[in-house]
Amino acid sequence: MKEFFYRPENAWVGDVIPYYEDGEFKLFYLHGWRENYQDGLDHGWYLVGTKDFVNYRAEGACKIEGGTGHILKVDGIYHMFYCIFPPGKQLVCHAISSDLKTWEPIPEDTFAADDRIYELSDWRDPFVFWNEEEGQYWMLLAAMTKGPTNRKGCTALLSSKDLKTWEYREPLYAPNLHVGAHECPDLFRIGDWWYLVYSSYTGRFATFYRMSRSLNGPWITPKEDTFDGRAFYAAKSVSDGEKRFLFGWNPTKNDDLFGWNPPKSRGKDYDTWDWGGNLIVHEIVQRKDGTLGVKVPETVDGAFAKPLDVPFYKIVGEWKHRGDSLSCTSPYGFAGCMTRDDLPDQCKISSTISFSEQTQGIGFMLRTENTLDEAYYVTLEPQRDRITFRGYIMQSEEGGKTFPYEVELERPINLVPDRPYEIKVFIDGSICEIYVDENIAMSARMYDIPEGKLGLFVNQGSAQFSDVTILIRD
Known part of the structure; x- marks a missing residue:
């Protein structure tokens, strides 16, 4: 029987980069072949479309080899920001498209961390949006600040007038909580509140959120600051103009990707979690006090009738x-x-x-x-x-x-x-x-x-x- 929660054939869904246009959710995602399927196959960004989170239309590979990023449209041109991982480095890259299918990388726009405010070791998962208050673009990144402790995980901040030249700024959020970078940053506003979303695999393994009345902070940690538990990760959101949805993955326990399975474990239930799995979509709900909850999307709920x-x-x-x-x-x-x-x-x-x-x-x-x-x-x-x-x-x-x-x-x-x-x-x-x-x-x-x-x-x-x-x- 075909799985209800989306997974590509003979592969797995990794980090999702959601984009919404013309009544359809266009879900770019990192295609996880894993070791047993990877020979001779494309890697990197793939695209699948859906209008209801029940029926999916696979578009295939985007011919972009890289990690998580963001899509935005400016003056009729689509801009993709993503990351690559040459030996010993992490770099942010830029590509453009007129149809969301054929992408033209712009090599001269590639850049690394500044090695003054931020460590060179972590510099990935760009998220870009137009800041109306400042009249320029802001980019958020998963990064590490300079500092005396290993708790240097942060949400880095850069700004630009033209999407090509970026100014390094002090982190948007650097709480000295996580040893690892704040992965897959996402930012949105509902009513009077701004919400900063990121994922972390240190301390706790989850997708977190913070809330603030201003982009300048302070960023408040709500009493319950996650959307789901251990089996939901790397979630990013997009709105259809009325509702906002959160896209993450439920990891498998198939492949012992990190070598931590107990050697005498009976079956799979007590094995360790892999990277990637099946696509899971939650609908975000704003409570009266501004905190966020999630529920099952109506189309998913109604599919079982x-x-x-x-x-x-x-x-x-x-x-x-x-x-x-x-x-x-x-x-x-x-x-x-x-x-x-x-x-x-x-x-x-x-x-x-x-x-x-x-x-x-x-x-x-x-x-x-x-x-x-x-x-x-x-x-x-x-x-x-x-x-x-x-x-x-x-x-x-x-x-x-x-x-x-x-x-x-x-x-x-x-x-x-x-x-x-x-x-x-x-x-x-x-x-x-x-x-x-x-x-x-x-x-x-x-x-x-x-x-x-x-x-x-x-x-x-x-x-x-x-x-x-x-x-x-x-």
Whole structure:
């Protein structure tokens, strides 16, 4: 079955450079062949178009060999800024096009870091926009400042009147937080707020954002400063004039690209993450206080519209079943029920969940079987204000012998008793995309259990699961 979340044939999606024009999202991306497919094949920038994040039209290679960058249109000409990596250097490059397909590099516009404000080692991922306040272009870059500590990751700033000659300026944002450069910078404005987006693989591995009333800062760190968890990276955004969407990748665990897999690991679920994977699109939502959340795009949500018959039967605990809703009270232990039939390989699961005070955990068991342990657990944990993802090994005696982590993935969320929470889970083979309300997203992968049923559970408390549905594509 063809994957729902986009991936090119025999390759993977790396960093996405989104551009919107004439009703279509034109998604340039770094094409990841990886070692097993690369001989004799093109590398670098590829282009795919979509209007709905469901149907994609592949345009193929752009004949630009380089890393992440940006596209903008000025006076009818498209400008591409990107980076290249000759031995020991990182350089910013410039190319132009009249049709977004054939690009003409301008070698004389190539430049490196200045070695005065910025280190020569990191100088990549340019993002360019017109600053109306200054009447000139600004370029943001993933860079490293000069300084006494290795925490030199920053968002570099340059300015230009003509997109050719650039003035080096003090960093836009240099908080001394990250040992690595602030990758894939992105900047946009919604209402009174400016938002600076970047990704980092040091300290925490995620796409972050900061917010400010002014381009001159200060750049505020919100209470929750990421859009998703470990399995979503290098995200950049674009607006269609009404909504703004965030494009990142859900990494695979196929190839042990960095050589960190545990030597005796059983299966893939506990292997390390690769670079690149499948394209994931979140819609950005601005909250009343100016902070940002994400939700599933309406077109993706609506692509799964055919409901399946979902009868449940109890395994443990007393469950009440009325129509598409189930409830259970189990104040001193675990209770679970499950469907009769296996989950489809591609499907959407949804339910509105509420719980009582003192409840320890509630949620879904994905691809479970009758003993309710070999499953992927998606759990709301009210006592810790988080949603977590755990693989099946964590439910077994082997769980204490694996990596010394309590959970594989988690996202913070304010959980209030007796308040309904709408949870949507999208499954596409090994891909798992989880959304709570129009607020929280958590990406994951599921490799070692290829099939199984949907289960519901309550851990030491009581819960109501309303409108439990499993939908597939027509």
